Amino acid sequence: MGEYKSSGKEPYVFCVEKPGDLLGVHADLMEEALCPEEPLLYLIYSPIWPGKKGPFGLRAIPASHAVAATKYRFIISENQHKEGVAPTIQSIPFDEVFYVQLGNALSLGWFSIQSVKERETFFTTLFFTTTGIAHFERLIREYRRHTVANCSQLSKKIDWVDVWHRTPMTQLDRLKSLVLKEEIPFNLVRSSELWCLEKKRWGKTPVYLSPNGILISTSFGFIHATDEPCIRPKVFSIGVNVSCIAFGALKSAQLLQKRTHGQDLPFLRLELSRRNLVVDFDIPFDKSNLKEAEDLFDFLKFKIKTD
DSSP: OOOSOOOSOOSSOEEOSSGGGSOTHHHHHHHHHSOTTOOEEEEEEEOOOOOSBOGGGOBOOOOEEEEEEESSEEEEEEEOOOTTOOOEEEEEEGGGEEEEEEEEETTEEEEEEEEEETTEEEEEEEEEEGGGHHHHHHHHHHHHHTTOOOOTTOOOOOOHHHHHTTOOHHHHHHHHHHOOTTOOEEEEEEEOOEEEEEEETTEEEEEEEEOOEEEEEETTEEEEEEEOOOSSTTOOOOEEEEEEEOGGGEEEEEEEEEEETTEEEEEEEEEEEETTEEEEEEEEOOGGGHHHHHHHHHHHHHHHHHO
């Protein structure tokens, strides 16, 4: 295993059936990390993406990676292919994950996990070429399949047709790729791209307030998709980011308003908790969606009470 000395610059992302089929040191690292009889759901090799910065404030270290989803955790190995920098491997149990993100902007794709590490919140992010995004979609679907909630007491449902209606095509492709066949949607709220004019000494300047976005509650948790913030009004956004949140991470929810640049904007705040650490996940929504947001809030209160 690991006999092939990989440069980390292979041309594409690919999946393998077993750790021994990985390239370079990733084969040995993954083989050692997996426990005997641990169910391996999906395993990916991802070569180096040279950039360090991405949209949505994301940052990553250029490195090749192997990423595994097992029945209970993610396992991620990293090799920076630099002399003096040893390859590493980490384990992220599903019950320590706040949320998982997947997105793309032109040829850049990203996979990111916010989780607990040594009693602190921690981001694990890697970049890849979007030709391999289908493998990361499959990886996240396997993760989501093992975070299903007990929704047998919930009778009010909506149809996926209503979810997809009016959803921008950039978001639609990413959302559909992460939804499971057996998944049931319950609620949705939307946000629209919103700007205001702020007075400056030389005139009025457009200020960005909120993005196009959608939040869906389902039998497998929450899916939140949002467009990359635009540079100025009427400019096409090329990036989209999708966050997947399991019900097990939800501690509480609030409806609130934030005053931004003189504007009162409604938000739904999901308070996420893992290992006694709390993360606020704030989701803007349109004022015209207040009834839908209140329905979702009531749904969340009921879900938290019955869990």
